[in-house]
Amino acid sequence: MAKFKLDDTDHKILDMLIDNTRTAFTDIAKKLGISAGTVHVRVKKMEDAGFITGSSLKLDYEKLGYSFIAYIGVFLQKTSQTQFVMERINEIPFVTVAHVTTGKFNIFCKIRAKDTSHAKNIIYQIDDIEGVTRTETMISLEESINDKKRLMHSIFKDIN
Amino acid sequence: MAKFKLDDTDHKILDMLIDNTRTAFTDIAKKLGISAGTVHVRVKKMEDAGFITGSSLKLDYEKLGYSFIAYIGVFLQKTSQTQFVMERINEIPFVTVAHVTTGKFNIFCKIRAKDTSHAKNIIYQIDDIEGVTRTETMISLEESINDKKRLMHSIFKDIN
DNA sequence: GGTGAAACTTCTAATAA
DNA sequence: TTATTAGAAGTTTCACC
Numbered sequence: 001m002a003k004f005k006l007d008d009t010d011h012k013i014l015d016m017l018i019d020n021t022r023t024a025f026t027d028i029a030k031k032l033g034i035s036a037g038t039v040h041v042r043v044k045k046m047e048d049a050g051f052i053t054g055s056s057l058k059l060d061y062e063k064l065g066y067s068f069i070a071y072i073g074v075f076l077q078k079t080s081q082t083q084f085v086m087e088r089i090n091e092i093p094f095v096t097v098a099h100v101t102t103g104k105f106n107i108f109c110k111i112r113a114k115d116t117s118h119a120k121n122i123i124y125q126i127d128d129i130e131g132v133t134r135t136e137t138m139i140s141l142e143e144s145i146n147d148k149k150r151l152m153h154s155i156f157k158d159i160n
Numbered sequence: 161m162a163k164f165k166l167d168d169t170d171h172k173i174l175d176m177l178i179d180n181t182r183t184a185f186t187d188i189a190k191k192l193g194i195s196a197g198t199v200h201v202r203v204k205k206m207e208d209a210g211f212i213t214g215s216s217l218k219l220d221y222e223k224l225g226y227s228f229i230a231y232i233g234v235f236l237q238k239t240s241q242t243q244f245v246m247e248r249i250n251e252i253p254f255v256t257v258a259h260v261t262t263g264k265f266n267i268f269c270k271i272r273a274k275d276t277s278h279a280k281n282i283i284y285q286i287d288d289i290e291g292v293t294r295t296e297t298m299i300s301l302e303e304s305i306n307d308k309k310r311l312m313h314s315i316f317k318d319i320n
Numbered sequence: 321g322g323t324g325a326a327a328c329t330t331c332t333a334a335t336a337a
Numbered sequence: 338t339t340a341t342t343a344g345a346a347g348t349t350t351c352a353c354c
Contacts, residue, residue: 014217014219017217018216018217018219019214019216020214020215020216021181021182021215021216021217022181022182022215024346024347024348025347025348025349026346026347026348027347034322034323035322035323035324036324036347036348036349037322037323037324037325037348037349037350037351038321038322038323040348040349040350041321041322041349044349049223050220050223051219051220051223051224052217052218052219052220053218053219053220054179054180054217054218055180055181055182055215055216055217055218056178056179056180056181056215056216056218056308057174057177057178057181057212057214057215057308058212058213058214058215058216059174059178059211059212059213059308059312060210060211060212060213061311061315063209063210063211064211064315064319065319066315069259071231071259071261071268086302086304090304090306093310093311093313093314093317093318094311094314095306096305096306096311097303097304097305097306098303098304098306099229099231099298099300099301099302099303099304100300100301100302101231101298101299101300101301102298102299102301103296103297103298103299104296104298105298108231108298108300112311114318136263136264137263138259138261138262138263138264138265138268139261139262139263140259140260140261140268141259141260141261141262142246142259142260143257143258143259144246144250144257144258144259145256145257146250146255146256146257146258148216148217148219150253151221151253151254151256151272152219153253154253154254155221155224155226157253158253158274159224159225184329184330184331185330185331185332186329186330186331194339194340195339195340195341196330196331196332197331197332197333197339197340197341197342198338198339198340200331200332200333201338201339204332
């Protein structure tokens with residue numbers, strides 16, 4: 001696949017779809033002063049290039065009662081156990097992301113839980129994995145997200 | 161708004177839309193053996209209840225050349241500066257999430273950058289904020305994401 | 321590259337069960 | 338709560354710039 005460069009029109013299309021993937025191509029076309037067919041072709045090109053990999057819903061987990069977020073730093077006996085432990089961690093429900101990291105911790109993960117007691121349960125499951133010597137928990141008191149739109153803007157400004 | 165409980169059909173609809181928000185309601189209807197109108201009504205109800213808050217694209221940032229992920233722990237002179245520093249951090253491009261946390265760090269954030277030199281630049285911007293005494297960087301060598309679908313399944317199993 | 325229009329598919333809301 | 342229906346709206350293709 002040839003290296004494919006996004007232009008300003010692609011960027012504007014992305015901008016609208018990032019906010020709402022169901023934005024009608026006809027609406028996008030109207031706003032950008034191009035035809036709906038063109039929007040369709042450009043979106044398809046971005047999909048084919050693997051740049052857009054799909055779409056997903058934004059869900060309100062707090063409304064479902066899962067408002068507890070924590071980060072868990074994991075220490076291992078030996079670094080050679082990293083892959084094994086990563087696999088075990090990824091099997092634990094409510095772990096949302098896991099990273100192998102440099103620095104203080106060997107592995108670092110994020111969990112989303114109902115409350116402290118639910119979180120405790122998840123942390124114990126991590127502690128119980130063979131090779132884990134101990135964990136360190138950082139509870140999130142407040143989360144602020146710089147949304148995708150802003151990141152895309154930064155990237156786009158950076159590229160051009 | 162009355163407390164609204166998702167049933168198994170809602171769950172299956174979510175499941176398909178989480179994978180692809182543009183899945184045709186007629187396809188969902190066919191698969192679940194209900195009518196497209198019903199799918200429409202249920203999705204609308206979940207939106208009205210605030211449970212579905214929107215939709216967004218999945219983008220491949222690595223393809224754009226932004227494959228460097230790191231977590232930055234931030235130490236402050238005084239905890240009373242937390243809000244001020246959080247606001248400054250949120251103004252820095254390429255910071256994707258920031259948390260006020262208990263434990264070792266006062267603030268904890270995630271950045272996405274092109275490479276180490278780009279990351280260094282971002283970290284220096286954080287270091288430069290008034291009130292920040294020092295930062296600690298953990299570079300992600302490998303990321304593994306437990307996708308939304310799995311989290312939803314865990315939540316759904318947990319609720320019912 | 322892009323357009324515009326035709327052909328096709330999907331959405332949506334009202335009605336009825 | 339669900340099904341049916343039909344008009345409105347959106348998507349996709351294609352011949353032609």
